[in-house]
Amino acid sequence: MVGASAVMLAAGVVAAPEMIGALDGDADPTATGQGGNTDATPTPAGTDGGASSDATPDAGAGAGVTGTFDGPVVTNIRGDYQVSLTFEDGVLVDVAFPVAGTDAPESRVINEQSLPVLEEEMLAAQDWDVEYVSGASYTSPAMIESAEAAFAEAGR
Amino acid sequence: MSERRHFVAMAMDVDLEIVGDVEPTTVDALSHHLETDLAWVDSVFSTYREDSWISRINRGEASLADAPPALAEVLDLCESFRDETDGLFDARTPDGRIDPTGIVKTWALERSRWRLSLLGADGWRLACSGDVTVAGRAPTEAGWRIGLADPRHAPGPDVPVVGVVTLGAGGPAATGMHALATSGLAHRSGHIWDPRTGQPAAQIAQASVIGEDLVRCDAWATAVVVGGKAAARAAQRHGVEVQALSIVEGAVRASRTAGWRSTGS
Numbered sequence: 063m064v065g066a067s068a069v070m071l072a073a074g075v076v077a078a079p080e081m082i083g084a085l086d087g088d089a090d091p092t093a094t095g096q097g098g099n100t101d102a103t104p105t106p107a108g109t110d111g112g113a114s115s116d117a118t119p120d121a122g123a124g125a126g127v128t129g130t131f132d133g134p135v136v137t138n139i140r141g142d143y144q145v146s147l148t149f150e151d152g153v154l155v156d157v158a159f160p161v162a163g164t165d166a167p168e169s170r171v172i173n174e175q176s177l178p179v180l181e182e183e184m185l186a187a188q189d190w191d192v193e194y195v196s197g198a199s200y201t202s203p204a205m206i207e208s209a210e211a212a213f214a215e216a217g218r
Numbered sequence: 219m220s221e222r223r224h225f226v227a228m229a230m231d232v233d234l235e236i237v238g239d240v241e242p243t244t245v246d247a248l249s250h251h252l253e254t255d256l257a258w259v260d261s262v263f264s265t266y267r268e269d270s271w272i273s274r275i276n277r278g279e280a281s282l283a284d285a286p287p288a289l290a291e292v293l294d295l296c297e298s299f300r301d302e303t304d305g306l307f308d309a310r311t312p313d314g315r316i317d318p319t320g321i322v323k324t325w326a327l328e329r330s331r332w333r334l335s336l337l338g339a340d341g342w343r344l345a346c347s348g349d350v351t352v353a354g355r356a357p358t359e360a361g362w363r364i365g366l367a368d369p370r371h372a373p374g375p376d377v378p379v380v381g382v383v384t385l386g387a388g389g390p391a392a393t394g395m396h397a398l399a400t401s402g403l404a405h406r407s408g409h410i411w412d413p414r415t416g417q418p419a420a421q422i423a424q425a426s427v428i429g430e431d432l433v434r435c436d437a438w439a440t441a442v443v444v445g446g447k448a449a450a451r452a453a454q455r456h457g458v459e460v461q462a463l464s465i466v467e468g469a470v471r472a473s474r475t476a477g478w479r480s481t482g483s
Contacts, residue, residue, distance in 0.1 A: 155448075180447055180473040185463070187368045187378035190481070193357065194233060196348045197367020197377055198402025198424055214312065215305040216445060 126152015132160065220357040223249040227256035228264070228323060230347050237355050238340030248337060252330050252344075259326040262286055265317050276315040292318050292325055299437035302456055306441035306449055324349050324399060324436035341386075347373075348400030348439075351432045352385045361389025364398055366480070369424035369463050369470065373402075380463070380470050383428060383480040393479050395428040395459070399435035401443050421446045422462045423470075428478070429458035447473055 126149065133145045148156035221242055223234045234252065236245050262285070264270045271289055274280040282290055296309035296318050309318045327344055334342050334353065341354030343362060356362040365379035384391040385398055402424035425442035427435040438453045442462050445452075450460040450473060459477040463470055474480075 180450060180462075180475060181478075183472045183474070185380040185470045185472050187380050190363070190365055190379045190382045191360070192363045192365035192379060192382055193235065193343065194345050194350055195365040195367050195375075195377060195379055196345070196350055196398055196400040196426060197373050198348055198369065198400060215308060 126150075128152075130156075221245045225249060225253045227253060227346070228260045228326075229266075230323070232256065233343075233345045235343040235357070236337065236339045237342065237357055238338070240337055240339050244337065248333060251333055255330060255333075256326055259288075259322065259329075262289060263292070263318060263322045265315075265319055272316065272318070292322060295321060295325060295433060299434070302434075303437060303441035303445075303449070304452065306445040307437040320440055321433050321436050323347075324432045327351055328432050348398075348402070348426075349432060349436060350385065350398045352396055354386070356386060356388050359389060360384070361392050362386045363389070363391075366400070366426055366461070366463075367402075367424070369402055370465060370468075381461070381472070381480045383426070383461075383478075385428070391479060391481055393428055393459075396430055397432035397435050398426060398428050399432060399439045400424060400426040401436070401439035403443055421464060423465050424463045425450070426461050426463075427453065427458050434458060450475060 128150050130146055130148045133147075135144045144160045146156075146158040146160050147154060148158070219237065219239060221236045221240065223236075223245060225232050232252070234245075234249055236248075260270075261267070262271045265272055265276075267273060271280060271285040275282060275285065275289075282293070293309070293316065296307075299307045299321065300309065307320060309316055309320060311317050323346055327346060327349060328351065330344060331351070331353075334344065339354065341352070341356055341362075343350065343352045343356075345351075348367075350364055352362045362385040363382050364385055366381045366383060367373065368378040368380045371377045382391070383398060384393055386392060386396055387394060403422075422443050425439045427439045427442065429435045429438075434456065435458055438449075438456070438458050438460065442449045442453060442460055447462065450462050453460045454475045454477065459475045459479075461475075461478050461480060462473045464473070465471070
């Protein structure tokens, strides 16, 4: 789904063309990388005119950049925009919009696509009164094959 | 008043529960029809059977035009969910064969709804391993409470439960959703590799998805196991809610979309 995030990012760039410049070189590392290399400047999708699936910076010998990079707040006719990119070991893992425009339709689409976060909670096994239990029955070889095919496609 | 029946189809246990004033012999007949329907589905779709239509097509011995129309219907569904999940669900194998196994079971369960709806029952539940669909009234006022298996344990009838989701309309914790699908790779983690990182795809041990269409829930449950939290966020845009379980230092961590409702610890 990195590709999808990059597509969202590209959509954001379309909505706010000035951000292309903002993303290209002005990214401000605000997190300390775990593996060093925080001085590497990521070059996410859009900088070369809207590529959608090559948001992963070159990780070199496996030591890619880790951290969150906030772009500057950029204003255009539709409102204020700011993009925050999170990389783990050179891989773009999250695209957030700390400041995401107005309620113009284009902005709403961006908000809906990028802002939902997941609630996190630790669970423990307990005795519950239930009608049925849903779980993984077993993993069929077919599912493994399908998942591997999906990985190949998703990581393209 | 509740009648339960069990039978085996597609090498899995099917569990049927009927609520209301329905004759046991009527439930027997219905159960037999469902079993027959699912046996037919297996004969057409099983990739484990040399003589199934899907196997013959994959060997080039038959064409889609020769096969029962249901085959084309399922392949069309596979394509639509491949598109919807941005490629995370895919019925095409790396060696060029077609394998719709991922959604055949839930398609067959959804397809059984019409028989159940003609029964005149107050409510029913049809379930097969991780996939459950319900309608109407549950056996108790608490609603259709479905336990979510602990992904740290081998799957089976005695697997511990780490949470409860209530399907349908009844009960204080009702989600209003009528379908639940769970997919997991728990005991196979390490067999799938993420080409983006070179690491085993062990981020999500088990994903449960609730919605109105069991087939869509199933496709997204697979997509979330493959695609992780980003896929869970994407799933929300298609009318389903997700709880993804990961195992962190021996503990179970749940990541939920905002609309997911379950009773947990």
